[in-house]
Amino acid sequence: MDTPPTDRLPRTVDWAGDHLVAIDQTRLPHELVLVELRSVDDVIDALVRLVVRGAPAIGVTGGLGVALAAVLAEHDGHDAVWVQNQAARVRSARPTAVNLAWGVDRVLALLTDVVDPAPLVAEAVRMVDEDVATNEALARRGAAWLRGRVGAPLRILTHCNAGGLACVEWGTALGVVRALHEAGDLLEVVADETRPLLQGARLTAWELDRMGVAHRVVVDGAGATVIARGMVDAVVVGADRVAANGDVANKIGTYPLALAAARAGIPFVVAAPESTVDLSTATGADIVLEERDPDEVLSWRGVRHAPSGTTAWNVAFDVTPHDLVSALVTEQRVIEPAVGERPG
Ligand code: MRU
Numbered sequence: 001m002d003t004p005p006t007d008r009l010p011r012t013v014d015w016a017g018d019h020l021v022a023i024d025q026t027r028l029p030h031e032l033v034l035v036e037l038r039s040v041d042d043v044i045d046a047l048v049r050l051v052v053r054g055a056p057a058i059g060v061t062g063g064l065g066v067a068l069a070a071v072l073a074e075h076d077g078h079d080a081v082w083v084q085n086q087a088a089r090v091r092s093a094r095p096t097a098v099n100l101a102w103g104v105d106r107v108l109a110l111l112t113d114v115v116d117p118a119p120l121v122a123e124a125v126r127m128v129d130e131d132v133a134t135n136e137a138l139a140r141r142g143a144a145w146l147r148g149r150v151g152a153p154l155r156i157l158t159h160c161n162a163g164g165l166a167c168v169e170w171g172t173a174l175g176v177v178r179a180l181h182e183a184g185d186l187l188e189v190v191a192d193e194t195r196p197l198l199q200g201a202r203l204t205a206w207e208l209d210r211m212g213v214a215h216r217v218v219v220d221g222a223g224a225t226v227i228a229r230g231m232v233d234a235v236v237v238g239a240d241r242v243a244a245n246g247d248v249a250n251k252i253g254t255y256p257l258a259l260a261a262a263r264a265g266i267p268f269v270v271a272a273p274e275s276t277v278d279l280s281t282a283t284g285a286d287i288v289l290e291e292r293d294p295d296e297v298l299s300w301r302g303v304r305h306a307p308s309g310t311t312a313w314n315v316a317f318d319v320t321p322h323d324l325v326s327a328l329v330t331e332q333r334v335i336e337p338a339v340g341e342r343p344g
Contacts, residue, residue, distance in 0.1 A: 029206040040086045047093040054166020055240045059099030065090040066107040067124035070117035095288040096317045097240040098278040131168040134331045139175025142271045142329040152185035155232045159192040160251035161203035162238025172238040172271040189215040196296045220253045224260035239272035244344030246322030246337030247284030258324035267326040279344045284319030
């Protein structure tokens with residue numbers, strides 16, 4: 001599909017009449033390219049390869065994927081059981097972000113015995129629009145909490161990409177950054193590069209650059225030193241699943257930042273929509289951590305840098321215990337797990 005104009009960013013993922021359109025995040029920052037997802041296999045492939053990634057964007061894509069299955073069922077003469085089976089396939093594309101199951105289930109709930117795609121499409125499109133409003137609300141709430149707790153202007157450390165690319169337009173952690181920046185309350189962002197797929201160096205840096213935010217990228221191993229040297233005032237990250245006790249799953253490398261923040265006495269803030277809070281998961285120990293292809297660690301863009309006999313444990317997420325989370329900011333509330341408040 002054509003490269004869109006770069007002055008105004010298209011939505012990360014959207015509905016286009018009878019299929020999905022998404023920014024191909026594997027090609028950023030070098031190319032801003034939209035891809036069309038016209039089959040359920042296309043949707044699953046986009047989720048697995050991180051063409052679309054980030055918990056809220058994954059959730060919206062799940063909902064749109066079910067709507068697409070219903071449209072295809074009506075066109076090709078499949079029944080409701082077929083749609084349910086396709087929805088189950090989409091739901092299991094990635095295990096850690098609860099938003100995926102949330103998005104799939106929300107749209108699937110409108111499936112009737114005789115497949116009528118219209119209400120499913122309408123619900124999925126509603127999810128796209130809601131995501132923008134939800135994340136703007138939580139971003140402004142998070143910015144206000146930080147101003148109240150730390151003051152301004154602020155220097156922020158973030159990990160992975162929790163920006164507009166991880167949602168539909170407004171980000172979560174980078175939404176907080178955007179709100180601070182627009183208010184003139186931001187000095188600098190330090191972005192972890194985020195091994196092995198470089199969501200920080202490729203995507204967060206790209207978004208910060210577009211926003212005109214002063215920023216630097218550091219290797220993941222430098223995060224604790226950035227904190228210990230007093231180079232940032234707070235750590236702000238997104239989340240893939242928040243357990244009922246306040247434990248937080250997010251991109252691998254988040255937990256060490258929380259430890260370092262606690263040691264240095266600076267806030268560790270998690271910005272996430274309510275759809276990321278999973279009250280049916282009691283603690284972080286119950287969260288399935290996605291394990292990906294070892295080649296993502298052992299090679300870069302197809303070029304192997306580890307010895308041929310070496311293998312890897314490519315765990316994509318970690319769990320930060322609730323006692324290290326200064327604030328969990330959603331579109332509805334701020335809770336402070338470190339002082340005993342719980343989401344559930
Ligand atoms: O593997 P990814 O790139 O989907 O991981 C994304 C993250 O870990 C984000 O921090 C999280 O989903 C929050 S996005 C607002």
